[in-house]
Every structure is written in structure tokens, then in C-alpha cells.
Amino acid sequence: MKYPRIEIAGVNAMMVYFADHPSEALTQRIMAVAQLVQLQFSDALINFAPSYVTLLVIVDHEKLSPHDAKKLLAQCIDTSIEEVQIQSKTHTLPVLYTKDYCPDLSRAAQQCGISIETLIQQHTSRAYHVYALGFAPGFAYLGELDECLRLPRLETPRKKVPAGAVAIAESQTAVYPMDSPGGWHILGLCPLPLFNLNSTPSTPFSVGDYVQFEAVSEAQFLQLGGELTLVEDCSS
Amino acid sequence: MSPITILKPGVLSTIQDEGRLGVLHEGITESGSMDRWSARCANELCLNSHLDAVIEVTLGGLECRVESSIAIAVTGGFATLQINGEFAEMWRSHVLHEGDIIQLGFCQHGARLYLAVSGGIQISPILNSRSTTPNWGIGGLSGRALAIGDTLACSPPHDYNVRRISVRHRPGFSNEVNLPVLPCSQYDYLTEEQRSTFFTTLYKVDERCDRMGYRLIGESVQPPSANLYSEGLVCGAIQLPPDGQPFILMRDHQSIGGYPKMGSVLESGIDQLSQCVTGTRIQFSPQTHSQALQINNDYLHRLENIPILIDAQN
Numbered sequence: 001m002k003y004p005r006i007e008i009a010g011v012n013a014m015m016v017y018f019a020d021h022p023s024e025a026l027t028q029r030i031m032a033v034a035q036l037v038q039l040q041f042s043d044a045l046i047n048f049a050p051s052y053v054t055l056l057v058i059v060d061h062e063k064l065s066p067h068d069a070k071k072l073l074a075q076c077i078d079t080s081i082e083e084v085q086i087q088s089k090t091h092t093l094p095v096l097y098t099k100d101y102c103p104d105l106s107r108a109a110q111q112c113g114i115s116i117e118t119l120i121q122q123h124t125s126r127a128y129h130v131y132a133l134g135f136a137p138g139f140a141y142l143g144e145l146d147e148c149l150r151l152p153r154l155e156t157p158r159k160k161v162p163a164g165a166v167a168i169a170e171s172q173t174a175v176y177p178m179d180s181p182g183g184w185h186i187l188g189l190c191p192l193p194l195f196n197l198n199s200t201p202s203t204p205f206s207v208g209d210y211v212q213f214e215a216v217s218e219a220q221f222l223q224l225g226g227e228l229t230l231v232e233d234c235s236s
Numbered sequence: 237m238s239p240i241t242i243l244k245p246g247v248l249s250t251i252q253d254e255g256r257l258g259v260l261h262e263g264i265t266e267s268g269s270m271d272r273w274s275a276r277c278a279n280e281l282c283l284n285s286h287l288d289a290v291i292e293v294t295l296g297g298l299e300c301r302v303e304s305s306i307a308i309a310v311t312g313g314f315a316t317l318q319i320n321g322e323f324a325e326m327w328r329s330h331v332l333h334e335g336d337i338i339q340l341g342f343c344q345h346g347a348r349l350y351l352a353v354s355g356g357i358q359i360s361p362i363l364n365s366r367s368t369t370p371n372w373g374i375g376g377l378s379g380r381a382l383a384i385g386d387t388l389a390c391s392p393p394h395d396y397n398v399r400r401i402s403v404r405h406r407p408g409f410s411n412e413v414n415l416p417v418l419p420c421s422q423y424d425y426l427t428e429e430q431r432s433t434f435f436t437t438l439y440k441v442d443e444r445c446d447r448m449g450y451r452l453i454g455e456s457v458q459p460p461s462a463n464l465y466s467e468g469l470v471c472g473a474i475q476l477p478p479d480g481q482p483f484i485l486m487r488d489h490q491s492i493g494g495y496p497k498m499g500s501v502l503e504s505g506i507d508q509l510s511q512c513v514t515g516t517r518i519q520f521s522p523q524t525h526s527q528a529l530q531i532n533n534d535y536l537h538r539l540e541n542i543p544i545l546i547d548a549q550n
Binding site: 007008009010011012013015021022034045046047048049050051052053054055056058061062066132133134135136137138139141178180197201202203207 | 257258259260261262263264265266362363372373374379418420421465466467468469470472473490491492493500502503525528529532533536
């Protein structure tokens with residue numbers, strides 16, 4: 001199939017497909033186009049959503065006709081990436097890896113066939129790329145995990161995962177920004193608030209950023225304002 | 237003093253406006269009134285802007301007390317409205333005074349009622365909107381549904397005229413609804429037979445039908461496993477999960493998702509579906525892109541020109 005290509009995604013929505021598979025370079029490209037789209041569409045842009053290999057653009061057709069919108073989007077895609085400055089931030093997130101509060105930690109290590117110490121070392125060994133934001137407000141899909149940490153999702157998702165839970169599933173990792181249901185393995189807790197409605201933007205993460213996890217002690221965790229929350233066990 | 241006190245919140249009553257824009261990329265959904273047509277009518281009757289916030293009452297059961305003079309209007313599904321125990325007309329404005337009690341019965345037809353008040357419900361906007369997304373605790377009154385004892389601010393009546401909307405501009409209710417669909421997204425992945433199955437099946441609204449989405453039950457349309465990376469979602473998108481039972485995304489939908497989609501229900505269809513309850517039968521009719529644009533334009537045009545009948549009063 002030809003890439004990039006624009007497809008109709010709704011009566012006022014277009015989806016740009018950029019490639020078959022995601023990569024860090026592709027994310028940069030998608031964010032460069034997203035930035036141009038914001039600039040060029042201005043108040044005719046209702047919403048946009050970048051993701052792994054796509055960019056969704058929702059347009060107010062009272063301000064911009066479907067024909068003109070498609071033409072403008074094609075122009076944004078054709079603009080060379082060098083002409084757009086993408087600022088990727090790196091966020092360092094402290095994590096209390098704790099089997100006392102996160103019963104999945106020992107089980108995950110066991111399933112991976114490694115010690116808890118090795119698991120922590122592996123999880124903190126690289127900066128992860130933000131491939132997409134979604135599922136819940138401010139929920140960042142981070143990747144990719146080292147092969148040795150890849151586990152299938154939990155068979156039965158938890159009804160409640162506490163805000164701050166640091167989790168892994170398949171090739172991805174994430175921090176739950178707020179209490180929500182979830183089917184990932186919880187390894188630890190992050191003491192920092194990651195979603196704030198009163199700030200703009202409401203989440204520190206943007207697609208294309210990097211996240212580095214850093215192991216901290218319980219004392220440091222508490223000092224950083226963390227609250228020790230027991231993650232309910234769901235072993236069955 | 238705030239002019240409205242909630243005495244009974246009913247099943248689920250939330251503050252909504254036309255939704256929040258421009259934050260989907262932060263993972264935050266639009267929300268907003270499910271049946272935008274009825275919400276607009278309620279605002280028009282109170283001489284409000286279409287951007288003003290209303291109370292969306294799911295199924296019914298809301299009761300509130302008026303603490304100072306205001307105008308109100310109730311629209312949406314077919315239910316009873318009582319003011320101080322006397323039956324009162326929906327789809328018209330009423331000027332109420334201190335001590336008056338508003339009671340909404342349960343919908344006999346439809347699923348959602350809209351209560352507008354003069355000046356709109358005045359709360360601080362969050363992310364440029366007063367809409368509530370109760371699942372994520374965002375917007376409205378502390379991010380939650382209305383509860384007993386909540387007090388809400390609004391303005392005195394703009395005037396004392398009685399305004400009405402005639403029956404022909406109100407939503408119709410039927411056990412069988414036909415929704416216009418724009419085939420798009422992963423529609424090309426479906427076989428000719430699957431497309432024909434989808435458009436000839438009379439689906440039924442499942443018990444799982446809420447502000448996030450409506451699940452339908454009927455002939456299954458199982459998409460080929462496409463191994464789709466999660467992509468941005470629009471309100472109205474028709475997802476095909478692995479069980480092949482269509483799931484239509486509504487105002488509180490997730491921002492991205494990985495299920496294949498075979499099309500999108502048009503804006504007018506979202507409003508219609510919002511008034512459907514469990515068991516309502518749904519059929520879809522495919523539209524070309526230009527037909528879909530025309531239907532949508534016409535709908536938006538009608539939405540901006542809802543005729544109001546005015547009886548001048550002393």
C-alpha cells in the first residue's frame with residue numbers, strides 16, 4: 001500500500017496512514033505533520049489525535065470545505081520534516097518497585113524467569129518512547145520493552161488500578177495517570193501526579209517524548225509525596 | 237443564593253454542553269450532550285446561547301427546587317414534567333419562582349431529558365467546556381454526576397414570554413430506527429457478504445448502552461484479524477470487536493483504540509441513537525461520501541434554525 005495516504009474516517013474526519021509499523025523516526029514525522037496541521041488548520045481544526053502509525057484530523061467543515069481540508073492536509077504531509085522543529089522532552093519518573101504493595105512484581109519476575117532485581121534493572125535500563133496517548137486521559141503508551149520483560153496481559157483485568165501504578169504488558173509499559181480499570185502487570189508506584197486538569201496541557205507527556213524510570217526507596221517515594229497504595233491481588 | 241437545589245438526582249444526571257474540543261490528543265474525550273438536538277432546543281427556549289450548559293437526565297427521576305426566579309425548559313424523551321405537582325408542558329419555557337418544585341418522571345419513550353435554565357448552568361469551565369465525563373472525573377461539578385443537595389447557579393429569566401417548539405421539530409420515537417452510515421476506515425477489509433450482512437440485519441440495542449458507547453446484538457460481522465495499531469477515534473465510529481457485534485462510539489468514547497471500524501454514524505444518527513433504549517431495533521443505511529456530507533450539512537443547518545413559537549405575555 002502507498003504511504004502516506006489520507007483516508008476518510010468520518011463525515012468530518014480524515015486519517016493519515018504513514019507506515020505499516022511504528023518507529024521512533026515515524027513518530028517524529030507524525031508529530032511534525034500534527035504541528036503543521038495545528039498551525040495551518042487553525043480554528044477549523046476541531047481535534048487531532050496522533051498514534052502509532054496514524055494521525056486523525058477532525059475538521060469543522062463550516063470553516064473549511066472537505067475538498068480544501070484534504071488539499072491542506074496533503075500539503076502539511078508533503079512539507080519536509082526538516083522545516084518543523086519537534087521538541088521531544090525526556091521525563092524521569094521515580095518508581096518504588098515494591099512487592100509489598102504490588103503483588104504482580106514477584107509473579108512477573110517469575111514468569112520472565114529473572115530475579116526481581118534483574119527485572120528492575122531491565123525496566124530502568126532505557127528511555128522509553130511515547131508512541132500514543134489514550135485509553136484514559138494522559139495514559140501514555142511507552143515502548144519498547146526489552147524482550148525479556150514481555151508478558152501477555154492479565155487474563156482478568158483489575159477493576160481498579162490506582163493512579164501512579166507503573167505497569168507492563170507485551171512490548172509496552174505505562175503509568176496509570178488516574179484510578180482506572182486495567183489488565184497490565186503492576187510493578188511499582190510512581191509518586192508524581194501525572195494528570196492535572198488545572199494545568200495546560202493536562203498531561204506532561206506528548207507523543208514523541210521519552211520516559212526514563214528510576215528506582216527509588218520507600219523513604220524517597222514518601223518524600224516525593226507518594227502515597228503507599230496496596231494494589232489488590234488478582235491471582236486466580 | 238444559587239437558584240437551583242437538587243432534591244433527587246435520578247438515575248444519572250450530569251451537566252453537559254456541546255463538548256470539549258482540542259484535547260483529544262491528550263487522551264481526553266469530547267463528551268457533551270448525547271442528543272445535541274434536544275439540548276439545543278432546551279437552550280433556545282430559555283433564550284440561551286447554544287454553548288450554554290444544560291442538565292442531561294438519563295431516563296428521568298430528577299427533582300429540584302427553585303430558590304429564585306428563573307426560566308426553564310425541558311426537552312428530550314417523552315416523559316412527564318410536573319411543576320409543584322401539576323403537569324406542565326415539555327418543549328416550552330416556564331418562568332418559575334422561589335419555592336417552586338420541578339419533577340421529571342421517567343421516559344416512556346426515549347432515554348434522555350434535557351433541562352435548560354436561563355443563562356445556562358454557571359460553573360467554571362474545565363478545558364474550555366462545562367461537560368462532565370463521570371468515568372474520568374472530568375468537568376461539570378467536581379467531575380461527577382449531580383447528587384442530592386447540589387446547588388447550581390444560573391441567571392434570572394431574560395423575559396416572560398412563553399416559547400414553544402412544535403411537535404414536528406421534536407425527535408420522533410420508534411422501536412425501529414434507521415441510521416445513516418458513512419462506510420469508511422477498515423470497511424475495505426470486509427467481504428461483500430459481510431457488508432451485505434451488516435446492512436440487512438436488524439440489530440438490537442444491548443443492555444450495554446451508555447455515554448461511552450452502544451453495543452448492538454444481531455448477525456455477527458467478524459472482521460479479519462487486521463493487527464491494527466491503535467488509532468484515533470471519532471464519535472459515531474462503528475467498531476467491530478472480535479465477537480463481531482457492532483459497538484457504536486458515543487460522546488464519552490475512548491480517544492484511541494485498536495478494533496477495526498467499518499464506518500461512522502452521522503451526527504443526526506448519534507442524536508437519534510442517544511434516545512434509544514435496550515431492545516430498540518437498529519438498521520443501517522449506507523451513504524456515499526457526498527450524500528453523507530449533504531445529510532450532515534442539512535442537519536447542522538436545521539440545528540441552527542430551530543423555529544421557536546412565541547406567545548407574548550403581559
